[in-house]
Amino acid sequence: MKLLSPVQTRALDQATIKAQHITSIDLMERAASAVTNWLLDELRLDYDTEIHVCCGPGNNGGDGLVVARNLHRAGYPVQLWLLPATRHSADCTQQQQQLPAGLAAQQIDPDNLTTIAAGAVVVDALFGTGLSRPLEGTAAALVRHLNGSGATVVAVDIPSGLYADAPQPADCAVVRADYTLSFELPKLAFLLPQNAGFVGDWRLLPIGLDPEVIHNTPVDMHFVTADELRGRLPKRPKFSHKGTFGHALLLAGSKGKIGAAVLATQACLRGGAGLVTTQVPAVGYDILQISAPEAMCLTDSATDCITELPDLAPYAAVGIGPGLGQHHDTRMVLRRLLQTARVPLVLDADALNMLGAYPELQKLVPPGALLTPHPKEFERLVGEPARDDYHRLDQLRDFAGRTGCYCVLKGAYTALAAPDGTLYFNSTGNPGMASGGSGDVLTGLLLALRADKRLSPLDAALLGLHAHGRAGDLALPHTGHAGLLASDIVRFIGPALEELMGE
Numbered sequence: 001m002k003l004l005s006p007v008q009t010r011a012l013d014q015a016t017i018k019a020q021h022i023t024s025i026d027l028m029e030r031a032a033s034a035v036t037n038w039l040l041d042e043l044r045l046d047y048d049t050e051i052h053v054c055c056g057p058g059n060n061g062g063d064g065l066v067v068a069r070n071l072h073r074a075g076y077p078v079q080l081w082l083l084p085a086t087r088h089s090a091d092c093t094q095q096q097q098q099l100p101a102g103l104a105a106q107q108i109d110p111d112n113l114t115t116i117a118a119g120a121v122v123v124d125a126l127f128g129t130g131l132s133r134p135l136e137g138t139a140a141a142l143v144r145h146l147n148g149s150g151a152t153v154v155a156v157d158i159p160s161g162l163y164a165d166a167p168q169p170a171d172c173a174v175v176r177a178d179y180t181l182s183f184e185l186p187k188l189a190f191l192l193p194q195n196a197g198f199v200g201d202w203r204l205l206p207i208g209l210d211p212e213v214i215h216n217t218p219v220d221m222h223f224v225t226a227d228e229l230r231g232r233l234p235k236r237p238k239f240s241h242k243g244t245f246g247h248a249l250l251l252a253g254s255k256g257k258i259g260a261a262v263l264a265t266q267a268c269l270r271g272g273a274g275l276v277t278t279q280v281p282a283v284g285y286d287i288l289q290i291s292a293p294e295a296m297c298l299t300d301s302a303t304d305c306i307t308e309l310p311d312l313a314p315y316a317a318v319g320i321g322p323g324l325g326q327h328h329d330t331r332m333v334l335r336r337l338l339q340t341a342r343v344p345l346v347l348d349a350d351a352l353n354m355l356g357a358y359p360e361l362q363k364l365v366p367p368g369a370l371l372t373p374h375p376k377e378f379e380r381l382v383g384e385p386a387r388d389d390y391h392r393l394d395q396l397r398d399f400a401g402r403t404g405c406y407c408v409l410k411g412a413y414t415a416l417a418a419p420d421g422t423l424y425f426n427s428t429g430n431p432g433m434a435s436g437g438s439g440d441v442l443t444g445l446l447l448a449l450r451a452d453k454r455l456s457p458l459d460a461a462l463l464g465l466h467a468h469g470r471a472g473d474l475a476l477p478h479t480g481h482a483g484l485l486a487s488d489i490v491r492f493i494g495p496a497l498e499e500l501m502g503e
């Protein structure tokens, strides 16, 4: 799915109106019907629930007016509140004029805000994507009042006061919604941790926006869904053999962190690599051979950390990082690897930390490599803390563009920046995955997909990120959130990949 800017969203509305020979009011009615149906079917409004609909002066307020009208006609006791404003959008004005006689709109008075019961439902239709400055005055007072009420708040399109694709100045009034009901496509703001407390649980409601216009709108950000990836993982041909899918080499582990090497190795095996060889320090030999008998094991001459780079000739891709440690000799191995590898690389964890600590190493990273930092590792990599989540995305794009690498930023909606600056947000995964080892599993899986010559670097990364999160989602019913371990993710990599396999 494309992530559109507010300007592009407006253009899409206009193009839809033109292409479908409808009016802007028709589109507003569609949006409001979708919201009304969600309130009735999903939130299961009760006839005795206290319901407040708060409307602003623009088309977001217009949506709210229609929701209030729909609920009123369906027999629900709606209290309708209007934000005082000097100018209203034409459609908002028209909807106000067409309110049914029995539904009185009341002006919001900042000095006398209505009491809202904790069990009430509030529909926030104050401001949508037309927000042009932080909320102040009556709007800000109302928002703070709503946020302190304990009511269930349902935001229409976007929580009022939140920008769709830019950061807020600190301490602005922004609605803290329990649910955000947006139309057709998600907004960048929904995907960033700093906005989680505002956006709540977000849903997309289809309103028939023109697919051709969406298709033709150029964007540099995507929210990647299962539908878009399904079929992009090639099937395994009948006469395939272990050489067909590539031989992956993994350099991982140090004393006390051989588990990271085990998890990454298991994930690489489950990710479909034809052959997997893992090099571990001598201390890891028995552990790896016992826990991943399908993999071959190279042992380093050093006991506790990796100090030798094997001959790379047999390998289709090389991964380095999980549990590696940052010993001087290990750093020399990383340097040699970066200098000599002619195959796809996956760099994670301590490999990234060493790139951060030694910028001269960073210059050696070959274009096309795949890097998988979490936010702290990414900060070390770029050597500068991000001001906020938006700035961090700018840094991510800049890093990918500057180095020619594919760089991941791990999190709830893991982002991937391609060298051309395009951002892809992953849509799978759950908070049960926020525990040690999940990232090691991702590295192993991505390594397997990078070793498969049939896949482009971009597809390998997108499929791997998706399947990793999906495997976590498939594991969840068996483990619960707290009980979800990285090894559970490994167990479900196979089924997750199977869902993406095409003809």
Ligand SMILES: NC(=O)C1=CN([C@@H]2O[C@H](COP(=O)(O)OP(=O)(O)OC[C@H]3O[C@@H](n4cnc5c(N)ncnc54)[C@H](O)[C@@H]3O)[C@@H](O)[C@H]2O)[C@@H](O)CC1
Pocket (backbone or CB within 6 Å): 009, 012, 013, 027, 028, 031, 056, 057, 058, 059, 060, 061, 062, 063, 087, 089, 126, 127, 128, 129, 130, 131, 132, 133, 134, 135, 136, 139, 156, 157, 158, 183, 209
């Ligand atoms: N395709 C879609 O997404 C559709 C969107 N519609 C709705 O239309 C909305 C966008 O409507 P508008 O463009 O009218 O935008 P808004 O409803 O957000 O209102 C913008 C108006 O508020 C004023 N304003 C902006 N920031 C303010 C502030 N901080 N304090 C006071 N006034 C402020 C602006 O000057 C402008 O007059 C969407 O969010 C959505 O709810 C639907 O009606 C139809 C379909």
Ligand SMILES: Nc1ncnc2c1ncn2[C@@H]1O[C@H](COP(=O)(O)OP(=O)(O)O)[C@@H](O)[C@H]1O
Pocket (backbone or CB within 6 Å): 374, 410, 411, 412, 413, 414, 428, 429, 430, 431, 432, 433, 434, 435, 436, 437, 438, 439, 440, 441, 442, 468, 469
């Ligand atoms: N709340 C979450 N929702 C979805 N995925 C998550 C969440 N928290 C963590 N993950 C995923 O789990 C992995 C954690 O990686 P990382 O932080 O490197 O862990 P570790 O180093 O312990 O293996 C990442 O792929 C991340 O996207």
Ligand SMILES: [K+]
Pocket (backbone or CB within 6 Å): 060, 124, 125, 126, 127, 128, 155, 156, 157, 158, 159, 160
């Ligand atoms: K809103």
